[in-house]
Amino acid sequence: MDYIDFTQLHPVRKAIVGVRRGIIGFPKTVGQFFGAIRRGIAGFFRGIGRLIAETVAAFVHGDFRTRLSFLILGLGNAFRGQIVRGLLFFLCEIGYIAYMVLFGSSFLAKIGTLGTETQQKVFDETEGIYIYTRGDNSMQILLFSVLSILLTLLFIGVYLWNIRSAYRSQQLQEQEKPLPTFRQDLHSLLDSRYHVTLLTPPVVLVTLFTILPLIFMVLIAFTNFDKDHQPPGNLFTWIGLDNFSAMFGGNEQLGYTFLNLLLWTFVWALFSTFSNYIFGMILALLINKKGIRFKKFWRTVFIITIAVPQFVSLMLMSQLLADEGAVNVLLRELGWISESVPFLTNGTMAKITVLVINMWVGIPYSMLITTGILLNIPEDMYESARIDGAGPVTAFFKITLPYMLFVTTPYLITQFVNNINNFNVIYLLTRGGPLTLDYYKAGQTDLLVTWLYKQTVEEQNYNLAGVIGVIVFIITATFSLIVYNSSASAKKEEEFQ
Amino acid sequence: MKVLRRIGILFLAVVLVFCLAACNRNRGDGDVTKDTVELKVWGAQEDQEMLKAMVEEFKKENPDTNYSITFGVVGEKDTQTKILEDPDAAADVFSFPDDQMGDLIKAGVLYEITLDKAAIMSENSEGSVAAATVDNKLYAYPMTADNGYFLYYDKSVLTEEDVKTLDGMLAAAQKKNKKVLMDVSNGWYLASFFLGAGGSLGLENGKQTCDFNNEQGVAAGEAVKAFCAHPAFITGEDAILTGGIGSTIAAGVSGTWTADAIQEKLGDNYAATKLPTFTLNGKQVQMKSFAGYKLMGVNSGTKHPKEAMKLARFLTNEKNQLIRFEKRAMGPSNIKAAADEKVKANVALSALAMQNQYGVSQANVLNSSWDPMEAFGTAMEAKDYKKTVKEYLDTMVSQMAA
Numbered sequence: 001m002d003y004i005d006f007t008q009l010h011p012v013r014k015a016i017v018g019v020r021r022g023i024i025g026f027p028k029t030v031g032q033f034f035g036a037i038r039r040g041i042a043g044f045f046r047g048i049g050r051l052i053a054e055t056v057a058a059f060v061h062g063d064f065r066t067r068l069s070f071l072i073l074g075l076g077n078a079f080r081g082q083i084v085r086g087l088l089f090f091l092c093e094i095g096y097i098a099y100m101v102l103f104g105s106s107f108l109a110k111i112g113t114l115g116t117e118t119q120q121k122v123f124d125e126t127e128g129i130y131i132y133t134r135g136d137n138s139m140q141i142l143l144f145s146v147l148s149i150l151l152t153l154l155f156i157g158v159y160l161w162n163i164r165s166a167y168r169s170q171q172l173q174e175q176e177k178p179l180p181t182f183r184q185d186l187h188s189l190l191d192s193r194y195h196v197t198l199l200t201p202p203v204v205l206v207t208l209f210t211i212l213p214l215i216f217m218v219l220i221a222f223t224n225f226d227k228d229h230q231p232p233g234n235l236f237t238w239i240g241l242d243n244f245s246a247m248f249g250g251n252e253q254l255g256y257t258f259l260n261l262l263l264w265t266f267v268w269a270l271f272s273t274f275s276n277y278i279f280g281m282i283l284a285l286l287i288n289k290k291g292i293r294f295k296k297f298w299r300t301v302f303i304i305t306i307a308v309p310q311f312v313s314l315m316l317m318s319q320l321l322a323d324e325g326a327v328n329v330l331l332r333e334l335g336w337i338s339e340s341v342p343f344l345t346n347g348t349m350a351k352i353t354v355l356v357i358n359m360w361v362g363i364p365y366s367m368l369i370t371t372g373i374l375l376n377i378p379e380d381m382y383e384s385a386r387i388d389g390a391g392p393v394t395a396f397f398k399i400t401l402p403y404m405l406f407v408t409t410p411y412l413i414t415q416f417v418n419n420i421n422n423f424n425v426i427y428l429l430t431r432g433g434p435l436t437l438d439y440y441k442a443g444q445t446d447l448l449v450t451w452l453y454k455q456t457v458e459e460q461n462y463n464l465a466g467v468i469g470v471i472v473f474i475i476t477a478t479f480s481l482i483v484y485n486s487s488a489s490a491k492k493e494e495e496f497q
Numbered sequence: 498m499k500v501l502r503r504i505g506i507l508f509l510a511v512v513l514v515f516c517l518a519a520c521n522r523n524r525g526d527g528d529v530t531k532d533t534v535e536l537k538v539w540g541a542q543e544d545q546e547m548l549k550a551m552v553e554e555f556k557k558e559n560p561d562t563n564y565s566i567t568f569g570v571v572g573e574k575d576t577q578t579k580i581l582e583d584p585d586a587a588a589d590v591f592s593f594p595d596d597q598m599g600d601l602i603k604a605g606v607l608y609e610i611t612l613d614k615a616a617i618m619s620e621n622s623e624g625s626v627a628a629a630t631v632d633n634k635l636y637a638y639p640m641t642a643d644n645g646y647f648l649y650y651d652k653s654v655l656t657e658e659d660v661k662t663l664d665g666m667l668a669a670a671q672k673k674n675k676k677v678l679m680d681v682s683n684g685w686y687l688a689s690f691f692l693g694a695g696g697s698l699g700l701e702n703g704k705q706t707c708d709f710n711n712e713q714g715v716a717a718g719e720a721v722k723a724f725c726a727h728p729a730f731i732t733g734e735d736a737i738l739t740g741g742i743g744s745t746i747a748a749g750v751s752g753t754w755t756a757d758a759i760q761e762k763l764g765d766n767y768a769a770t771k772l773p774t775f776t777l778n779g780k781q782v783q784m785k786s787f788a789g790y791k792l793m794g795v796n797s798g799t800k801h802p803k804e805a806m807k808l809a810r811f812l813t814n815e816k817n818q819l820i821r822f823e824k825r826a827m828g829p830s831n832i833k834a835a836a837d838e839k840v841k842a843n844v845a846l847s848a849l850a851m852q853n854q855y856g857v858s859q860a861n862v863l864n865s866s867w868d869p870m871e872a873f874g875t876a877m878e879a880k881d882y883k884k885t886v887k888e889y890l891d892t893m894v895s896q897m898a899a
Binding site: 118119121123127128129130131132134137139190194197198201227228230231232233234253322323324342345346433434435436437438440441457458459460 | 502505506509512513578581583584585600602603604605606608609611612682703731732733737741797798802803806864865868869871872873875876878879881889892893896899
């Protein structure tokens, strides 16, 4: 169907066609997504293949100096007069070997079992006390093994770089070109390769403080690191996919809890994102409307709620709405109710309450953001719409909303993902409560992320928390990639300049 | 461009220096001489000043050793979590409530106490020693004996006769349009019904066992249900009790930590006593309670076990338990300290002593058992009767064992 045919359809038919297109197009969107992943992986392996080919070529065509640097790093460079560069490569090798011998290997050797020796105590007659000998500590073994593996990968990189550098120098010499001196190398870091200088520290820090813990957490999902296996008294070990199978079928209550919390997490994310967005936009439209006086005053009034720190408003709300809190006491004194309204103690009520309170803290922000964009919509579009006979509702759905969605889709996705992991609002308002015996140690307003928090901090069931974390990560990552890639903002990026 | 790049490099250098400096700080000072005994002590924020004074005394009493004692702020409630995060980085000496014993022993972080064992066991009250021992092995030093609860009431509303039974108390309060507060949706308080009905909690291979869902337990559950449905019942945390007592609330269940606030509110009408009896299958049964103790433990990974034990022993001796009572109103577990005139004159502590005749040790309760109990209490308070009491209790017990 051409675009021109489509625009002439009856609105109902239009909607049907639109929905059908969406459904038909969905497998394609998903397909594109997985295609992109496949291409990424393929590209990665092609890159590795190229690296290996280059290394082999260096060995085949290299002279003895280049070949020697396969064993002793930096030798090829040092023999050709690039002393400092060669020395640095050599130091890397020494450092890596020293690390592995003195430290890393003792942990790496135990990664298969995560330790077997528990803590022992022997009674010392002369001192009159037990002497404890620390055994293995599964947690440290896992942590330092991951670190060692990352360092090994880094070293492999340095190793390949060293071979390449030696071979490059050999080729330059064969072509009778001058070799770059160390001073020139350093200078290039400030000049042609300035990006390397700037990017190195952030990459190192992100690896240490984000990627390392992330790998650690994912690995814990495959162990039995729970409250019964706390080192040093008890060690934990690999149990494969048992945690995942317990969550999806093996343990009925766990599975039930997980599915219900997942459902509530999505309901929460959806409602809180769109309620804030739509009400914020309506508020902004109201204030922007011609004929409204004291615009600046109204805007300021709503923005004042931002000035109060979010957690203060939330704690205050939870106090106010408690069964014996100010609101209930006031209503009772006035004689409007005889029993306290269970704002936070009845499951359904609590869910509604947190959604409404979230609007209180969220709407001013979306009002601010949408105000700016609304002011940007060209007035002449509305004028021509009015001339064509469009009412305010039609103008909203045909002009305002498409324009807003186009600009703010990335913002909406971020908000949605943020809300899936919206720890603050839930934890400060209800702590996930009211608790229910239907769930496995979770309350009715618990999101997956607050359940995860309880499992780690209160219950020490790190393995379960790991599983929850992995699943939440997969869900949010897949969701945001698919939605973003199929959104107008990504597809028509060039048009909007 | 050149200038910009220079600035970029400078910025990076500053960031790196900060990072390195931050990493280095953990290494500790290197100039401490070899003979220095370095110890770390954990205590609650409110206790820091008192702890520091006690440690100064300790140093004065042991002038031959060069101590370097540092302090960390970790409230007793969080001790378990913080220690298990990394036992090697945790304090050498730390205090904790006795319900964390099971988990801490399982994780192997408590040093078994053998020095002065007999003396420690005879100096402290029976209950506190029982809380610190497992299989006749002593794992910690008893520190306080006040982690329990009892009944506060307003003498102008309720008579001594009224507060003997729960029914009598509720009826008397209702007549005067007042309320009786108990935080039923808190496993710690809730358990008093089940324990009163003869229920028990135990440990088997590190798992919680519990018989609150047997016939007697279900009867106790029904009593909780009736209590929560009574018009004079209200629930709430300590803030509700201290805020409402004297005006809308006539009596409430809490512990010594609210004593000052309640005394201030009630003035001459301030009174406290043991928990009342409740109706179980038509008979009056005394409500029991958890008698909790705070203990002081030594980290099994400490580098100076003997010195750490000496410090823990000092911090929990008679004199320091009395200081704890005077400064922070914590009831002593030391028998001599508990017999002190000043301690005996304390209304709340003597009510607690009365209730402690019906005290049950908390050492057999795992930390993860509170949430299922709370969930049952929440359902009763919300009058959520979609399942029978028996069904609720069955789920509760199976979750506690999980």
